[in-house]
Amino acid sequence: MLDSEIDFEPLYPKRGKDKSEDGAQPILKKIKKKKIKLATPRTMSFSGWKKLQRRRSWKRTTVKVLAVMMVGVASGVMLGNWYKNYLTGLAFDYSNYKLEEYEMNRIAVLNSISGSNAQSENDFSNLVATLKSAGKTPKNLSASQNFALAEYTASLATSYSAVGIGKVATIATQDITSSKKFDGKTYTFESLSKGLLTIANCAVMDVGSSSVTVLKGSDLRLDGETGVYEATWAASGTQYPLKKYVELNGLEPSRLLPYVISSKTILEEASVEIVDGVWEEKPVFEFTVNLDPVTSVLRYYKQVMQTSGLKDAPKFDDVSIKFLIDADWNLVRTEVVEHYTVIYGVPAGCTGTLNTTYVFNEQVTLPIGGEQ
Numbered sequence: 001m002l003d004s005e006i007d008f009e010p011l012y013p014k015r016g017k018d019k020s021e022d023g024a025q026p027i028l029k030k031i032k033k034k035k036i037k038l039a040t041p042r043t044m045s046f047s048g049w050k051k052l053q054r055r056r057s058w059k060r061t062t063v064k065v066l067a068v069m070m071v072g073v074a075s076g077v078m079l080g081n082w083y084k085n086y087l088t089g090l091a092f093d094y095s096n097y098k099l100e101e102y103e104m105n106r107i108a109v110l111n112s113i114s115g116s117n118a119q120s121e122n123d124f125s126n127l128v129a130t131l132k133s134a135g136k137t138p139k140n141l142s143a144s145q146n147f148a149l150a151e152y153t154a155s156l157a158t159s160y161s162a163v164g165i166g167k168v169a170t171i172a173t174q175d176i177t178s179s180k181k182f183d184g185k186t187y188t189f190e191s192l193s194k195g196l197l198t199i200a201n202c203a204v205m206d207v208g209s210s211s212v213t214v215l216k217g218s219d220l221r222l223d224g225e226t227g228v229y230e231a232t233w234a235a236s237g238t239q240y241p242l243k244k245y246v247e248l249n250g251l252e253p254s255r256l257l258p259y260v261i262s263s264k265t266i267l268e269e270a271s272v273e274i275v276d277g278v279w280e281e282k283p284v285f286e287f288t289v290n291l292d293p294v295t296s297v298l299r300y301y302k303q304v305m306q307t308s309g310l311k312d313a314p315k316f317d318d319v320s321i322k323f324l325i326d327a328d329w330n331l332v333r334t335e336v337v338e339h340y341t342v343i344y345g346v347p348a349g350c351t352g353t354l355n356t357t358y359v360f361n362e363q364v365t366l367p368i369g370g371e372q
Contacts, residue, residue, distance in 0.1 A: 094294070094301060094313055102295045104262035109148040113141060121152065128153060128329050137327055138285035143269035146287060147261055149329045154256055157360040159184050162256055165227050166336070166354030171344060172196040175222075177229040178354060180256060183364045189253040190367055191307045192229040194220055196344075199307055200231040202368055203245070203253045212245040212253060213237045215368060233368045250302030256358075257334070258300040259319065261289065265296040275324065282326050291319040293340075308342065314350070316340040331358040 110124045111117060113131070118124060127149065131140075138146050154160065164178040174195035181188050189203040200217025217231030242252065251258050259265075268290040275284040291297075293316035301313050308314075317339040324333040336354045341347050 094298060097295060097298055099260065099298045102260050102262060102264045102298065104148060104260075106148050106152060109145060110152060113145050113149060121155075124152060125156065132327070138287075138325055138329065139272050139274065141272065143272060143287040143289055143323075144261075144263055144266055146272060146285070146325060146329070147289070147323060150323070150325050150331050151256070153329045154331060154358075154360065157182070159361060159364045160256075161359045161362075161364050162331075162356050163228060164334075164354045164356035166352065168193075168195075168350050168352045170196070170342070170348045170350040175229070176354065178356070179228070179367070180253070181364050181366050182254070183366055186366060187253040188366050188368065190217075190231075192217065192220060192231055193307065194222075194229065197309060199309070200229075200233075201307070202231075202233055202237075203249075204237075204368060205242070205253045210242050211239050212242055213239045214245075230367075248302065249306050250299035255299075256331075258303050259291060259321065260296050260298055261291065261321075265292045266290070267292055284324050284326055284332055286322065286324050288320060288322045291321065293318050304340075304342075310342055312343045314340045314342045330360055333357050 107118065107121060110121070110127065114124065114127055116123070141149070160180075160182050162180045164176070166176040166178070168174040168176060172195050174193050174197065177190065177192040179188075179190040179192075185207055187203075187205045187207070191199065191201045193199045198220055200220050202215045202217060203212050204215065205212045215234045215237035217233050219232040220229055221231070222229055240248070246252055266289050270288040272285050272287040275286045296319055297316050301316070304310065304314050305312075319338045320336070322335040323331070324335075326332055334354075334356045336352070336356075338352045340350050340352070342350055
């Protein structure tokens with residue numbers, strides 16, 4: 001029907017013949033032309049026209065559906081990536097960072113203080129006495145040098161007690177006690193908190209041991225005078241190889257501070273100042289460091305996950321630590337302020353504070369284990 005042949009004969013011929021046309025008429029009858037006609041209701045059946053329109057409509061609809069699907073898929077991928085990277089607070093993966101690349105080379109820092117070229121930390125056992133005899137104080141050293149020397153001095157202590165009291169302000173306030181003690185033979189690390197969650201764990205490790213025992217606590221109670229939480233500890237617990245314990249918790253029970261503090265993780269350090277007044281009749285020196293929120297927590301984030309019961313790693317925004325040390329480079333107090341995000345079904349912003357007081361080389365009573 002789309003192609004037809006049409007004679008150019010008059011549609012309405014005259015009644016009488018015109019003689020002048022007799023010769024031309026046969027020729028015109030022999031000449032035929034082809035004319036292409038577009039499909040319209042006037043050149044095809046009505047049912048055929050409707051089928052053609054349905055086919056055209058189906059093609060247009062299919063194109064639209066495919067376009068919508070492509071936009072939907074693309075949007076889904078983008079929203080999925082946004083949820084993973086931002087809504088969950090996991091904009092990076094801690095496993096991409098190697099802890100050993102950010103650790104402090106303490107021997108190198110102590111050499112920078114002493115002006116020596118020692119190869120072993122044992123060579124610095126008299127460094128504090130040497131500095132004091134030369135009239136040096138913490139004001140003569142940088143913040144990072146003071147921290148290195150204070151940490152080294154703590155490693156020489158025959159005993160210590162480091163008791164921290166703090167809070168985490170989030171969906172609900174979590175009160176925290178973090179206590180580390182050493183009596184010369186055994187290390188303990190108590191982690192207690194109450195609020196949205198109730199947590200009471202105590203890790204115990206003997207000097208030179210290759211294993212750590214973790215006990216659960218009950219009857220969590222607050223000492224109204226000291227503000228420290230206490231617990232009743234189970235008679236036995238779960239034993240972990242030291243390597244496995246560190247893998248889960250980020251650090252050994254014997255390590256005083258969980259943060260990685262070095263020239264590679266310190267973003268900013270304030271000058272050392274003498275604190276107004278004294279601490280227990282001794283002058284105290286103060287300095288503050290602001291730390292990289294990723295590399296400084298390469299140990300600590302695991303501890304937060306364990307003590308908070310988190311499935312996903314927290315994302316830190318900032319970490320600031322104020323140090324107070326005495327003239328003998330003993331830690332007196334640390335004040336930590338940090339901001340981070342965790343996932344409790346939904347993202348929750350957290351502000352954490354922990355103020356820890358240190359005592360060295362005095363008699364210590366452990367919560368469990370060791371000599372009571």
